[in-house]
Amino acid sequence: MLIVKKFGGTSVADKERIFNVARRIAEDYKKGNEIVVVLSAMGKQTDVLLEMARNINPKASKREIDMLLTTGEQTSVALMAMALNALDIPAVSLNAFQVAMHTTSAYGNSRLKRIDTERISVELENKRVVVVTGFQGVNKMDDYTTLGRGGSDTTAVALAAALHADTCEIYTDVEGVYTADPRLVSDARKLKEITYDEMLEMASLGAGVLHNRSVEMAKKYGVQLVVRSSLNNSEGTLVKEEVKMEKMLVSGVASDRNTARISVIGLEDQPGVAFKLFNHLARHDVNVDIILQSVGRDGTKDISFTVNEDDLEEAVATLERHRQGSLKCQKIDVEKEVAKVSVVGAGMMSHAGVAAKMFEALYDVGVNIKMISTSEIRVTVLIDDIHVEKAMNAVHEKFFASQL
Amino acid sequence: MLIVKKFGGTSVADKERIFNVARRIAEDYKKGNEIVVVLSAMGKQTDVLLEMARNINPKASKREIDMLLTTGEQTSVALMAMALNALDIPAVSLNAFQVAMHTTSAYGNSRLKRIDTERISVELENKRVVVVTGFQGVNKMDDYTTLGRGGSDTTAVALAAALHADTCEIYTDVEGVYTADPRLVSDARKLKEITYDEMLEMASLGAGVLHNRSVEMAKKYGVQLVVRSSLNNSEGTLVKEEVKMEKMLVSGVASDRNTARISVIGLEDQPGVAFKLFNHLARHDVNVDIILQSVGRDGTKDISFTVNEDDLEEAVATLERHRQGSLKCQKIDVEKEVAKVSVVGAGMMSHAGVAAKMFEALYDVGVNIKMISTSEIRVTVLIDDIHVEKAMNAVHEKFFASQL
Numbered sequence: 001m002l003i004v005k006k007f008g009g010t011s012v013a014d015k016e017r018i019f020n021v022a023r024r025i026a027e028d029y030k031k032g033n034e035i036v037v038v039l040s041a042m043g044k045q046t047d048v049l050l051e052m053a054r055n056i057n058p059k060a061s062k063r064e065i066d067m068l069l070t071t072g073e074q075t076s077v078a079l080m081a082m083a084l085n086a087l088d089i090p091a092v093s094l095n096a097f098q099v100a101m102h103t104t105s106a107y108g109n110s111r112l113k114r115i116d117t118e119r120i121s122v123e124l125e126n127k128r129v130v131v132v133t134g135f136q137g138v139n140k141m142d143d144y145t146t147l148g149r150g151g152s153d154t155t156a157v158a159l160a161a162a163l164h165a166d167t168c169e170i171y172t173d174v175e176g177v178y179t180a181d182p183r184l185v186s187d188a189r190k191l192k193e194i195t196y197d198e199m200l201e202m203a204s205l206g207a208g209v210l211h212n213r214s215v216e217m218a219k220k221y222g223v224q225l226v227v228r229s230s231l232n233n234s235e236g237t238l239v240k241e242e243v244k245m246e247k248m249l250v251s252g253v254a255s256d257r258n259t260a261r262i263s264v265i266g267l268e269d270q271p272g273v274a275f276k277l278f279n280h281l282a283r284h285d286v287n288v289d290i291i292l293q294s295v296g297r298d299g300t301k302d303i304s305f306t307v308n309e310d311d312l313e314e315a316v317a318t319l320e321r322h323r324q325g326s327l328k329c330q331k332i333d334v335e336k337e338v339a340k341v342s343v344v345g346a347g348m349m350s351h352a353g354v355a356a357k358m359f360e361a362l363y364d365v366g367v368n369i370k371m372i373s374t375s376e377i378r379v380t381v382l383i384d385d386i387h388v389e390k391a392m393n394a395v396h397e398k399f400f401a402s403q404l
Numbered sequence: 405m406l407i408v409k410k411f412g413g414t415s416v417a418d419k420e421r422i423f424n425v426a427r428r429i430a431e432d433y434k435k436g437n438e439i440v441v442v443l444s445a446m447g448k449q450t451d452v453l454l455e456m457a458r459n460i461n462p463k464a465s466k467r468e469i470d471m472l473l474t475t476g477e478q479t480s481v482a483l484m485a486m487a488l489n490a491l492d493i494p495a496v497s498l499n500a501f502q503v504a505m506h507t508t509s510a511y512g513n514s515r516l517k518r519i520d521t522e523r524i525s526v527e528l529e530n531k532r533v534v535v536v537t538g539f540q541g542v543n544k545m546d547d548y549t550t551l552g553r554g555g556s557d558t559t560a561v562a563l564a565a566a567l568h569a570d571t572c573e574i575y576t577d578v579e580g581v582y583t584a585d586p587r588l589v590s591d592a593r594k595l596k597e598i599t600y601d602e603m604l605e606m607a608s609l610g611a612g613v614l615h616n617r618s619v620e621m622a623k624k625y626g627v628q629l630v631v632r633s634s635l636n637n638s639e640g641t642l643v644k645e646e647v648k649m650e651k652m653l654v655s656g657v658a659s660d661r662n663t664a665r666i667s668v669i670g671l672e673d674q675p676g677v678a679f680k681l682f683n684h685l686a687r688h689d690v691n692v693d694i695i696l697q698s699v700g701r702d703g704t705k706d707i708s709f710t711v712n713e714d715d716l717e718e719a720v721a722t723l724e725r726h727r728q729g730s731l732k733c734q735k736i737d738v739e740k741e742v743a744k745v746s747v748v749g750a751g752m753m754s755h756a757g758v759a760a761k762m763f764e765a766l767y768d769v770g771v772n773i774k775m776i777s778t779s780e781i782r783v784t785v786l787i788d789d790i791h792v793e794k795a796m797n798a799v800h801e802k803f804f805a806s807q808l
Binding site for chain 2: 015018049052053055056057059060061063064065067068070071074075077078079081082083085086092093095097098119142143
């Protein structure tokens, strides 16, 4: 088997953890597997480097920041190769130049375009474990780039796709993907399997075990992902195209507190008003989530929508700028103390009543629903922030109680 | 003017020093010069990284150690480019892959083979200061290599040669090359100029401002070197092919305590004995310095020679191994508490009496001479270690008193 294994910064934070990881790799190597390891920078090293940069120049260019940050993963891979050698496992570390990992030009948030596999293949043929820097690439100017948040996951999936690996294992500090965040819902349990689409919906809803870009790439290239713990040997969760038919209706309950609602009150009731509004926001890279339009007073209309809390300031500023111009309205309301709660499951495509069941659970514990949004495999409601935990538990119990 | 400037680790050890260097570069840039900067790793970072490696694997491969060490210079160049940007000086950092710096295959102690100048030239044309990682290169396997001790000096000189730079400035923590080590000889004074050959003799005698490899390369490619202080603006010392005719007889007095004497007593007086002895040592990479042969008792002969103290153990072990075989002798004596003192000067080629003047100075202060060795531009004596300071001062005064 050709296995790509990705370990995050926490898993390689110090000597002890580096050797824990090295021993796991050694086990699989001794079984005759070919192994490619993808590593992030050690512990909080990326933050340390960013702080160094800020200290020298608060407006440091992204090009130079990437040049600085890429030293982080290079340090981890060199040390991991040394640790593997210390366990008598032949190993070689490679950075983005050596692989090479070709990306788009953009610094700080680049995208992988192509991965050369020749060097890695030669090293694998020579029976070496190949330890590759995650998160980083090289653009057409021969400059270092970085892939942005969750970048090392993307590196691992892209490598697995390019090398036609049998499986791509993403090691984290949890044992897999859960039916709900175990910190919020004590009954949450680990899923054996989940589809790419469900994982995407879960990730975008703050379940955050895997970054969306890596899941999208895995789906696109059919890379089988395994999310598992770096601390123990339990089986983890398989992420793939389709899961067994007898699976349950709903895979999980997810929540996202990092959300805010904006209501634009008293817009002129004319064609193109909604287009103008969201076009302004799109131009400022503000991603809009749930949208709700209702009839207002005196022949006007109201449009409410949710945005990521990080984008709130930018969104409001943009709207205020256009308020006297193309976007006449009476009032712009903002509500920050809201959260999204969602149920996700590929099974609901063929089963009615999931939304109703969810709303019943919320009604039972007296949680008011502010907005509703649905996709083929997801039902999302917006509720008051303070009710998240109560809502999560009620919804989770409604769907999973019988299976516990 | 195209200037290559090299700063060592101490000069970029922290934010304040990085900005000191950046301001100096900015000054020269604003005068209209094209500037290439070569940097070492910050402060003691290389030692820190070596310690990390040792902690993970005391027998870490040189290949992986180089992979780890090269992060050091990459960190300095990125931060320096940020600092220059903060001073509104356009700048770009480049590592050994980006330049590219092609070296021989050997890890840990590689030699530069070829430097591509295209990327640097383009950046210079775009009016950017180019900040390049010293000490590191890339071999034909596309692996990082490092150049060994004094490597960043060599990088700077090689870049100056490849780019046909007008001058190569090596910044250190002293103001230039002195007639003697100022810590030993209080009257020592800074030289305005010195020839490559004199510098080579000085360096090999422990004056250590520049590494021999960089001086050899400067001589080979006719690169004009300037050794100057990173702390102030004083003029420094020019190192070049020939210096003014009116220059003094002797350029400096150097000493080297890191030396030991081995005496092989009672060798058979046959042809080929000396060849065998030094051939054995050469095979074990032991460099031999001063050699003295004398007639021993009973038709035997004695051979004494000095070696670097670091090589002493290896040298003695080698001789002992062959003592019962091809190298019959009565005794092997070792003396560690010895030191070399030398006067160096291109002027002595055309002036007799330098050696005599030196011996007189030593006689005046009662220092016994154990061995003598001369080259065209150097006279070296071996004396007891404890007399080094006294001998240095006496010899220095003899040659320089009239000029002080």
